[in-house]
Amino acid sequence: MGFKAGDVQMSYEYAPLLPKDDPAYIEQQEFTAQFGNDGNLMVLGVQDRDFFELDNFKNWQNLTKSLQEIDGVSTVFSASESYNLIKNKEKKRFETVQIFNNEIDSQYTLDSLQRVYTNLPFYEGVLHNKETDSYLMAITLEPEILQSEARVELINRIVEAGTEYTNKTDVSIHYSGLPYIRVITAEMIKKELNMFIFMALGITALIIFLFFRSFKVVIYSMLVVIIAVVWALGTQALLGFKITILTGMIPPLIIVIGIPNSVFLLNKYHQEFKQHGNRIKALQRVIRKIGNATFLTNLTTASGFATFVFTSSRILIEFGIIAAINILVVFLLSLLLIPIIFSFVAEPKERHLNHLNNTAVNKIVNKFVHIALNNRTTVYSVTGVVLFLGVIGIFQIKTTGYMLDDIPHDDPLYVDLKFFEKNFDGLMPLEIVVDTKKAKGVLKSSSLMKMDKLETKLAQHPDISKALSLTQAVKFARQSFYNGNEKYYGVPKSNQERNFILSYISKNEESGTELIETFVDSLSQKARMSFRMKDIGTNRMEIINKEIIKEIEEIFPSAKFDTSVTGASVVFFKGTQYLIKNLFVSLFLAVILIASFMAWMFSSKRMVIVSLIPNLIPLIMTAALMGYFGIPIKPSTILVFSIAFGISVDDTIHYLAKYRQELTETNWSIRAAVVLALKETGVSMIYTSIILFFGFGIFGFSEFGGTVALGILVAVTLLIALFSNLILLPSLLLTLEKYITTKSFKEPLLHIYDEDEDIELEELRIKKNTKDA
Template structure:
């Protein structure tokens, strides 16, 4: 009865589809049009992806910091390592460049060598004033003196304007804090700043290095945008070529491409409809839909051609495509979508959005395949003999014979190989490291990546690490005892190779003492309490024209900010730095009298990566539990979980071992590999076990005969789909992002291992465990027939109903 109900349900679906072809095509067209109107809502992120929830303590500290001091990631740096810059002609050109940049509304203010001022002491009345270091049109001699003075007598500007390592100078552009996280930043960087710099370099033969968080973020985002189209085109070309190679039919290939292209249009529409941002994860979804959608097309078209070859009746063939393959493809797409849907259960907004869009569109591409392929074929003539020749390819038969021979005669070798791979993988897993590097995935061959490395060499980093000191009393920052504590902390930071010389209010205080002693650089230090009394009358009217005081002390004078810039270090090194810093901070600033916090974009990204990896591991665990539960329900056997999970978990472990041996770190892009691969590879297991159970009933529960029959029947389709998936995911390896390359390569390798495990290890386990698991008692009537029975009575029943 269950078989008749199941067949009856899918037969009703088949009749509904085939009797309403025009209406369904119109509905698909209307739906596609409506979703295309949502494309305008797709937007690209102008802020860093928040890897942690808003209420996470690390995020709360950062939000509190922004409330007190404003946006920190608004600094763009222009660096020049060229002694000729201090010649009149080139220095004048550099001035004109900075003057031009100052005129843009996106630029708040600029600190440049040409605009530098010196703090001077005046007596009548007693005061400090910022006096320009250069005249408007300096000559060679003046510039020579300026260069010497800058590098030897003005430590205040060290790492602000000049490098302590060489004669490199830099201009600092502080973008408008209101505009730095908007579209205006992107337009300024790509349409104004870059062309201006390129023209300057070409005209004056000066190599200008550009960096800073806003610049890195903009170019990184633009690379993501550029690669979406490249991925979609590459995925379409690769999958269509493989599809044509297998089917040798331009018509079948074109129908499949139309189907997945509509799926891609829907994917963009769903992203726009939900008002999600395009991130490095959501950018992967359109090509992912192509890669996952093509196997659906293979199953449906292959079944249609098999039916045509069998009896030549087109109407009956189309109906049986839907009734016999519909259930199997539904279940495999549901398991794949379930694997992606587990991302929704994490606390990461980035992963939640990826999970929502991916799972919705995987089910959508299934529906589109089930509707479009039978309907289009219904309007076409039945395939000719030349279109069906691929069903009898000898080389595929040779591959199936090899698999059967291995399972029949070399099961011990299969087990030994599996155990050896497992042991090697465990060794490799112990060598895996976690990476929270902001730059690691960035395109290494790009100029902006090389510029980041330049600033790391010359200025010790571009990624800000912030330390907030709460003195717990108004105007507490400027107490000399607190300034000395900050100085002790800054000295400690300077001794950490990965951190730059810090910036804080101490700079202006030390510069004031130097100015009091007529600019003598040996007095660039904190004043004593006695000196402080002498200096105070001069400092009363001092205004911080360059914003140093306001930038590093809040309006109440209670909170101080110490900024250091980090080199690009991974999670492990960052944790080591934290372990060194925090005890020192607690010693200098006792916790009962001060509240000191670490924050900044560098730390935020490091913590976010660790948090995201943890959530991805949880997501993978949930995916395994969910799919195991589905398997147990579908086959009505808890023991089948063991059979189904072993050949799917082994490839994941092998991939993890490969990552260890190849030095590929665990990071958000690579940890995704496991959830994606597991959700897809388990489809093969479902197909095989469903066919195996069907063969058991057909062969009167003769296990060996059923295993080999299932192997021969499903081996070809598994091989086809695995090859498509292998090459489909390989297109991600053309990316310029290291993480995307690793994702493509690792998923491809994992799916290849999974195919071999499902075709060799799975049938071997069934044969070896026939008494305890793979028997009639365990494999009772399933919750649903995944692959419909080739049963004459049921088919006769359906024929009568028609």
């Protein structure tokens, strides 16, 4: 596994949130096949009122040349590469002429060329914003490079070229675009992966040492989880999964979730050894007494992650598979290695057992016992108030998602995106395709006018950019046809005028029909209108999407036209909504699955209901906190519930397993069994909950808001679950004793050993294999 772990790779490609049979996904794939990928564009932007000063402009031209020479860059287009269409009356065609050539030798020449450029409305809002003196450079990157590790070097070389420009001009460059955003976030994930592994090891090691006061316990517990981390990375490489923002969290999660196994096993080992002083008998009892219960706790935790398989999202499916497999792996490693290792090392000394008499922890446990025995009415009253407040908080939860939702607002990635949103109305692609159902249908005057009407309406929206489309190209050509007069920038008014202009375009020998073929299919039956949108969130995007569809239906009736609205912006918001809905389904499945495991373990439906109540309340409270503090429901935060529920139920299983053992030893005295079970398992529950609280708390140091929210919310949920299991669960057992302690609970399907089976101390020793000479 260590050998294979070295083969694990970072993910440098976009993982779609929608399943392949979803209509929105199908439309996006059809668009890509027809017109190409809309996610290969990186943009650079500057705000410079002296942009057309000779030296500054030449530096911009030099930047363009240096970018064009980079391997992986297909095209570079900006104001310095803009072209004009010149009407050639003799040949009756347009000639494409670059406005700014490389022989500009004076400010006077540049000023005259600038007037030509600014007289072309085609570029306004696309390459420049004259109101803010902002200029944009569009860089098309090769798809093959973007899907490989080489794209990191590609982006770095582009940034290096931009830095050189900034050093010469003192003008800051803003970088954005989907390829750039994905590379930067992937590198952030890579950096955090190593940080969280060391932080998880450090915090858990410190807490274990404070509890057990033994370096041996710390070293061997760490050894188990380190091996489990190696297995996790090896498993990921074997299955061909790459490291994403979610799978990058698995190694620290394995450490945090795996350490409680060692805590329960070693705590039981020390308890048993203190009773009779026989190391081997203590280890034997550890496996027999809590082995099955520990297996069930890990199985329920793994189930919480495994339910993500039902989301149909590749990134979540991979996360769920790797996490579920390796949580069971860390259980097996713990159950095998801990007893094996401690059968060889020296017996624990008196100071190593002192933690069992921890005065502070025992006082806390005794306080919980007192509350359960004497203040159950207060417990139920407080629980009722908490639930009431929880329901109110839940109704205040908002559901939304942003492309850079998880990035801090002071991060350059976020700041640069806002620059382009402010000056160029965003970067998220929004594509509208109109199918006229007839060859050359999009070239009709009526079709051109309809498209222009739609583009004009949508461009008036504050969150939508000006369109790039066939109509804009035709309007550009019309202006050129009338000798560059700006007032003629518009669609042809008659079929005769349209025919003249299109004939000039079709006869352009230099570029053929390249001016329009980017926006229409080969039959001129379908036309593409390409917009850019701001990152406005899924809720606002849903409203705008409905408005766009309504506008389209009014202008292009479905009886005569087929239309589709797609692009990364649409796929993102629909994918986010789909994911949230499916994550709620996965949470429901997690509850059902875990309840089934507990029914299998305890063979009592009533006991399952009682055991679920203390673990559902923390989920309600966490949801309420999200409502009160304005934390929205989104893919990163909805993960909290399945993960936290799968982990919090572990304490319940350990407690009920011990409770059932004590029932037989106390002649079915429920009161005595509740108290004894709480006193024995309460310490381990507190230990493990503290480890989990601080273990998940380390994710609060992440640069990703979603990871921060996930870590803090899971930590808070588990802390609430601890008090719920230590106070509410014993109270319910005592109140409902006559209804839940049935014969089936006394004789469950999955037996947890509670007898020593007449084992003689003197017969217990390690057997060594020997061979006759």
